[in-house]
Amino acid sequence: MAEQKQIFGTYLFGAEAAQKGYALNNMCFTFNDKANRDAFLADPEGYCRKYGLNEEQIKAVLAKDVIGLLKAGGNIYYLAKLTGIYGLNMQDIGAIQTGMTVDQFKAKLVAAGK
Amino acid sequence: MARIIGSMSASHVPAVGNAIARGLQEDPYWKPFFDGFTPAQKWLAEVKPDVAVVFSNDHGLNFFLDKMPIFAIGAAPSYPSADEGWGIPVNDPWPGIPPLSWHIANHVVEEEFDPVICQQMLIDHAVCLPMACFFEDCGRNKGYRPVKIVPVGINTVQFPMPSLKRCFEFGRAIGRAIESYPEDLKVVLIGTGGLSHQLEGERAGHLNKKFDTYCMDCIAGDPSPLLGLSNVDLVEQAGTAGLEFMNWMTMRGALLGEVREVTRTYHIPISNTAAAVQVLEQLPRLAAAAE
Numbered sequence: 001m002a003e004q005k006q007i008f009g010t011y012l013f014g015a016e017a018a019q020k021g022y023a024l025n026n027m028c029f030t031f032n033d034k035a036n037r038d039a040f041l042a043d044p045e046g047y048c049r050k051y052g053l054n055e056e057q058i059k060a061v062l063a064k065d066v067i068g069l070l071k072a073g074g075n076i077y078y079l080a081k082l083t084g085i086y087g088l089n090m091q092d093i094g095a096i097q098t099g100m101t102v103d104q105f106k107a108k109l110v111a112a113g114k
Numbered sequence: 115m116a117r118i119i120g121s122m123s124a125s126h127v128p129a130v131g132n133a134i135a136r137g138l139q140e141d142p143y144w145k146p147f148f149d150g151f152t153p154a155q156k157w158l159a160e161v162k163p164d165v166a167v168v169f170s171n172d173h174g175l176n177f178f179l180d181k182m183p184i185f186a187i188g189a190a191p192s193y194p195s196a197d198e199g200w201g202i203p204v205n206d207p208w209p210g211i212p213p214l215s216w217h218i219a220n221h222v223v224e225e226e227f228d229p230v231i232c233q234q235m236l237i238d239h240a241v242c243l244p245m246a247c248f249f250e251d252c253g254r255n256k257g258y259r260p261v262k263i264v265p266v267g268i269n270t271v272q273f274p275m276p277s278l279k280r281c282f283e284f285g286r287a288i289g290r291a292i293e294s295y296p297e298d299l300k301v302v303l304i305g306t307g308g309l310s311h312q313l314e315g316e317r318a319g320h321l322n323k324k325f326d327t328y329c330m331d332c333i334a335g336d337p338s339p340l341l342g343l344s345n346v347d348l349v350e351q352a353g354t355a356g357l358e359f360m361n362w363m364t365m366r367g368a369l370l371g372e373v374r375e376v377t378r379t380y381h382i383p384i385s386n387t388a389a390a391v392q393v394l395e396q397l398p399r400l401a402a403a404a405e
Contacts, residue, residue: 005346009316010354012346014273018179029178031199067316076314076354077173077271080128081199089129090386094318105319106383112321113382 009097011070021073024061027051028078037085064088066097116214116295119161120376120395121303121369122154123333123362124244126170128200129385131239134246134253135202148252150379150391157376157393158248163302165211166249166261167218167292167368169285169361170240170306171270173198176232183230184276185284186267187222189215193237193265205242211262214295218264221291227284229266240361241265244306247391261302268364270307270357278348279341281360285367293370305365307358309380310351311387320353321388326380329359330392334375337366355387372397 011017027048030036040047048058060068064086069079083093095105130147138144175198177183194207212233219231241263246253249260266288269275276284292301309326312318329352332340340363348357376393383389 005350007317007346007350009318010312010349011315012273012349012354013271018272022179025174025179028199029174032175032197034197034201037199037201066314070314075174075179075271080313081174084200090313093313094386097314097316097318108319109321109383109386112319112323113388 013075017073017075019073021075023052023054024057024069024072024074025078027053028074028081031081031085040085064096066093116292116297116299116301118289118292118301118303118369118396119163120373120393121305121365122248123305123365123390123392124151124247125308125384125387125389126240126243126306127385127387127389128198128239130243130247131202132200139252139254146381147384147389148247150381150389151247151252153377154248154391154393155251157395158302161302161395162300163261164299165214165264165301166245166304167264167266167288167301168241168245168304168306169266169268169365171268171358171361173238173240173271175238176236177267179272182269182272183267184269185227185229186232186235187215187219187229188232188235188263188265188267189219190233190235193235193241193263195238195242196236198238205246206257206259208237208241208245209259209262211264214299215264217295218288218291221294222284222287225287225290227287235265237265240306244304248304266364268360270360273345275345275357276360277345278343278360278363281364282337282341282367285364286370288364289368289370292368303365303368305362307361308352308356309359309388309390310353311355312353313355313386315354317353319386321382322351322353323380323382323388325351326388326390329362330378330380330390333362333366333392334373334378334394337363369394369396
């Protein structure tokens, strides 16, 4: 099975996360619509509750805790719509998850191309 | 009969849409990426395809996790895009060619593949941005629509996913379908996504130039060494979003004949991604050899 091999710092999105994160990802899916993004920003916690997120998920959403969101079953393609609302790009998210500064994270990317 | 003239593959990164919207094609960060499309555009001007069959993965615009097809074939008269959550300008629709879509669907099901057939389909950045780069002069010629499209969706988002071998064989069936279509059409294949990148987890920022180069060598030459690779092996080498290489493998499968590499560029980083462009020309074949 796909989940058997462990790769450091890597969350494979399969049966377990797909079920656990369904409400969270479903909420993120609504963010394709600007009216929903605005409604979220007006009341983040209320919006989370409306979509049935559990306490672990709500806590991670409000804290912008990307690793916490992954552990709560979030899929990155959906989470990107949430972090986009907060104005965070992929380097910002990369820095948050790896404990680097954004400049350090960018430098790491550039170094990989050398 | 329809003829496959070659393939074009390119990474798809949402930030590219933002760069196009802001007119950053000449910006020092973006120029090496956008310039990689110039040889492909020159090749396109010579070969003038009528249709593009586009292999990509949806990112939560058309499909949600409530229903996630392993393979999907668009059969719509037109493919609109929409806001994916970032509020940047939405691309104009691309025209479809339903008779070819249905021909492909009929053919691949006869070959025992079972795709979902979509008479309505939204296309996201995975289709729109490579199309903009190849056909709309990297967004400078917005709205130019010289080809009709058949989008083919592959689930690279949620396990279980098809193996690279399965993708390649699905591509083979699509190639045979296209080449049995009675109308004289020139068809170009487009595979989008990849190459190595990983957006999530403590391993975010993982890139693998050596592996990507190997993959591009296999695409240009003999793809068979990649057929034994599991999806988890692919993640280990190319990162979680490196799974999008499945789109490239499906595309490569549809090239049934000998190929010649026209151009290749590879640039790290665009956003968090190893961004690649590769064009292969399929050499003309005798009809008998297509059997």
